[in-house]
Amino acid sequence: MNNKIIYMDYGATTPVDKDVFKEMEPYFCSFYGNPSSVSAFSLEPKMAIDKARSRVAKAINCKREEIFFTSGGTESDNWAIKGTAFAKRKSGNHIITSEIEHPAVLNTCRYLETQGFDVTYVPVKKNGMVDLDYLEKSINSKTILISIMLANNEVGTLEPIEEIGKICTEKNIAFHTDAVQAIGNINVDVQKLKVDMLSMSAHKFYGPKGIGVLYIKKGMKVDNYFHGGEQERARRAGTENTPAIVGLGKAIEKSNSSISTETVRLKSLRDKFLKEVLEIHGTSINGDLVNRIPGNSNICFHGIEAETLLMALDLQGICASVGSACSAGSLEPSHVLMAMGLSEENSRSSMRFSFGSSTSEQEVENTVKALKEIIRNIQNV
Amino acid sequence: MNKKVVVGMSGGVDSSVTAYLLKEQGYDVIGITMQVWPEDEEFQERENGCCSLSSVEDARRVAYKLQIPFYVINFKDIFKEKVIEPFIDEYLKGQTPNPCIACNKYIKFDAFLKKAKELGADYVSTGHYSTIYKENGRYLIKKSEDDKKDQTYVLYNMTQYQLEHTLMPCGTYKKDRIREIAKEIGLNVHNKKDSEEICFIPDNDHGSYIKRERPQSVKEGNFVDDTGNILGKHKGLVYYTIGQRKGLGIAFGKPVFVKDIKALTNEVVLGNEEGIFKKELIAGNLNFIPFDKIEEPIKVQAKIRYASKPTEAMVYPLGEEKVRVVFEKPVRAITKGQSVVFYNNDLLLGGGIIENIL
Numbered sequence: 219m220n221n222k223i224i225y226m227d228y229g230a231t232t233p234v235d236k237d238v239f240k241e242m243e244p245y246f247c248s249f250y251g252n253p254s255s256v257s258a259f260s261l262e263p264k265m266a267i268d269k270a271r272s273r274v275a276k277a278i279n280c281k282r283e284e285i286f287f288t289s290g291g292t293e294s295d296n297w298a299i300k301g302t303a304f305a306k307r308k309s310g311n312h313i314i315t316s317e318i319e320h321p322a323v324l325n326t327c328r329y330l331e332t333q334g335f336d337v338t339y340v341p342v343k344k345n346g347m348v349d350l351d352y353l354e355k356s357i358n359s360k361t362i363l364i365s366i367m368l369a370n371n372e373v374g375t376l377e378p379i380e381e382i383g384k385i386c387t388e389k390n391i392a393f394h395t396d397a398v399q400a401i402g403n404i405n406v407d408v409q410k411l412k413v414d415m416l417s418m419s420a421h422k423f424y425g426p427k428g429i430g431v432l433y434i435k436k437g438m439k440v441d442n443y444f445h446g447g448e449q450e451r452a453r454r455a456g457t458e459n460t461p462a463i464v465g466l467g468k469a470i471e472k473s474n475s476s477i478s479t480e481t482v483r484l485k486s487l488r489d490k491f492l493k494e495v496l497e498i499h500g501t502s503i504n505g506d507l508v509n510r511i512p513g514n515s516n517i518c519f520h521g522i523e524a525e526t527l528l529m530a531l532d533l534q535g536i537c538a539s540v541g542s543a544c545s546a547g548s549l550e551p552s553h554v555l556m557a558m559g560l561s562e563e564n565s566r567s568s569m570r571f572s573f574g575s576s577t578s579e580q581e582v583e584n585t586v587k588a589l590k591e592i593i594r595n596i597q598n599v
Numbered sequence: 600m601n602k603k604v605v606v607g608m609s610g611g612v613d614s615s616v617t618a619y620l621l622k623e624q625g626y627d628v629i630g631i632t633m634q635v636w637p638e639d640e641e642f643q644e645r646e647n648g649c650c651s652l653s654s655v656e657d658a659r660r661v662a663y664k665l666q667i668p669f670y671v672i673n674f675k676d677i678f679k680e681k682v683i684e685p686f687i688d689e690y691l692k693g694q695t696p697n698p699c700i701a702c703n704k705y706i707k708f709d710a711f712l713k714k715a716k717e718l719g720a721d722y723v724s725t726g727h728y729s730t731i732y733k734e735n736g737r738y739l740i741k742k743s744e745d746d747k748k749d750q751t752y753v754l755y756n757m758t759q760y761q762l763e764h765t766l767m768p769c770g771t772y773k774k775d776r777i778r779e780i781a782k783e784i785g786l787n788v789h790n791k792k793d794s795e796e797i798c799f800i801p802d803n804d805h806g807s808y809i810k811r812e813r814p815q816s817v818k819e820g821n822f823v824d825d826t827g828n829i830l831g832k833h834k835g836l837v838y839y840t841i842g843q844r845k846g847l848g849i850a851f852g853k854p855v856f857v858k859d860i861k862a863l864t865n866e867v868v869l870g871n872e873e874g875i876f877k878k879e880l881i882a883g884n885l886n887f888i889p890f891d892k893i894e895e896p897i898k899v900q901a902k903i904r905y906a907s908k909p910t911e912a913m914v915y916p917l918g919e920e921k922v923r924v925v926f927e928k929p930v931r932a933i934t935k936g937q938s939v940v941f942y943n944n945d946l947l948l949g950g951g952i953i954e955n956i957l
Contacts, residue, residue, distance in 0.1 A: 526718065529670050530719065532670075533718065547655065547659075548671040592719075596717045599713060599716040
């Protein structure tokens with residue numbers, strides 16, 4: 219099975235880019251020294267990490283010392299939110315986030331609710347855009363942190379981060395954004411966005427899994443999350459994952475350098491895909507048509523269970539994704555689509571196709587063809 | 600093109616070997632585990648129960664080993680609606696339902712079959728020990744080669760359409776042989792113990808389960824005798840079933856048995872053992888397999904529960920919807936809500952739900 223895969227799930231993860239892999243390779247078996255050791259042998263990995271840090275800083279327009287390597291998006295989100303909450307609990311206990319955040323943010327906030335914090339979950343509009351009025355009105359004297367994602371992982375909607383950044387600056391509230399789905403897909407400038415903290419994860423932009431970054435603006439008060447050694451300027455303990463850090467650095471540099479051309483290419487593929495899929499009776503698009511990361515389409519196939527569609531596509535070697543899977547692997551309706559006002563039924567009928575570096579026109583055509591066949595078959599049962 | 604079959608894989612040895620056998624027979628096999636329980640961490644933590652998290656992982660490992668595609672589908676809502684809720688409701692009405700029969704009728708051979716067809720499959724398959732075959736243009740079911748494992752009792756509701764699209768390769772093997780095959784092909788599940796309890800109540804304590812689900816509906820009441828004399832207090836109707844002797848919680852100085860459960864008055868009637876032997880019952884919700892209905896009385900062997908021995912009986916039609924079953928000799932603890940299932944030797948004729956005991 220699975221001889222020829224059509225991969226339409228770049229939003230879930232991406233393959234490691236060959237150049238990225240090449241840069242990582244020497245740091246497994248050759249330059250394996252512990253970057254925190256004193257020996258000359260450790261200088262090579264230490265400098266490699268330094269270079270990676272510079273590359274990340276350059277990519278998001280911040281200082282090197284504002285970049286902290288973590289184990290991925292989930293750790294970065296946990297650190298930013300819990301670290302800020304605990305550091306600032308004397309000045310307040312109110313946190314604002316949105317209903318459509320990734321579980322790494324939502325469940326962290328829910329945990330904090332059990333620790334004496336109050337959390338406001340801001341609703342979103344039909345297009346998946348956070349309701350700014352609601353957000354502003356939710357701010358009170360106890361508000362210490364706002365965490366809103368930059369791009370939604372399911373529908374790709376870009377949130378009004380700059381506006382929220384302005385509000386936070388005015389009111390002196392810490393502002394974190396989960397940019398896991400955005401980095402590599404759009405240009406991100408932390409100065410322009412006025413964010414204090416930003417999470418990213420390498421495997422979403424052709425880097426390896428298990429490595430991420432938390433950007434923490436200088437001067438921000440954030441408690442440590444991992445306690446232990448003095449790594450990462452004593453902010454994040456644990457021996458540095460040198461090859462992965464090197465990979466992340468190369469991956470962000472490489473994907474950032476091709477954003478403008480890739481955006482045009484992916485948008486045109488997506489528009490072709492949408493045009494043809496929407497010709498199928500009973501389909502509609504979820505999310506915003508303009509403010510959206512380029513490779514994302516999320517489509518509702520009314521009256522058809524996306525679970526079935528997903529399996530039927532998979533049997534033909536086409537990978538896409540649906541809502542969220544529970545620990546056993548069965549699917550639950552998406553909290554994001556429900557927050558956008560879709561019924562449970564329509565939410566269960568929706569599916570994400572996310573395009574990336576290897577997506578071709580031929581693949582798009584084959585996917586549409588397969589979809590049409592599968593839907594015809596389902597309707598004949 | 601090969602015929603395509605979706606195997607319902609529970610992670611147990613029977614359905615695992617089913618997938619293997621069908622693959623050997625040249626089918627394109629897809630493995631699917633139906634996730635049927637509502638979200639409940641306690642369930643997910645439990646080991647070995649059918650469809651628990653660890654069972655899903657077992658099924659996935661087997662599928663990987665056999666190199667077949669594998670998925671988990673979410674049937675929680677429909678399972679709750681069609682199996683769990685009616686199960687609870689019937690217990691609260693003083694009956695003793697068999698949820699496997701409801702699951703086969705509404706889930707495995709209905710919703711699951713539909714799902715399989717939507718995936719472009721020709722058949723579903725399960726690890727049931729019974730044999731489906733075609734004779735004179737009609738699909739029939741006969742008992743398994745392994746009399747001890749025979750599962751035809753829970754299959755009497757199958758329609759011709761369902762039988763046409765169902766494969767049960769285990770029926771021609773003995774259980775021991777199925778385990779041997781599993782071992783031969785290197786499946787770790789070869790020595791997994793058989794699941795005999797109700798899958799969504801792994802500790803087998805259905806009374807406590809219902810009490811947890813519907814705390815308001817399970818009420819204490821009286822044990823009474825035939826004439827209505829109060830003999831003591833019971834914990835709630837759902838804790839009892841006809842013929843039960845153990846766990847009544849009271850010493851009577853002589854063996855007593857649950858003789859009847861009266862939902863209307865919330866009473867459990869106790870009596871001596873002779874009182875629970877009966878000869879006649881009325882059954883409804885009928886289905887027949889070799890024919891659509893019966894118009895004349897027929898002579899059968901009838902089983903009144905999964906584990907009971909068949910008893911010679913006559914089945915008399917009562918209009919279109921019901922039958923009266925008269926046993927040759929009295930049988931022990933006929934129970935409302937259970938199914939009475941009819942056989943002609945090895946051939947499964949059909950059955951229905953026991954509605955009344957005469």
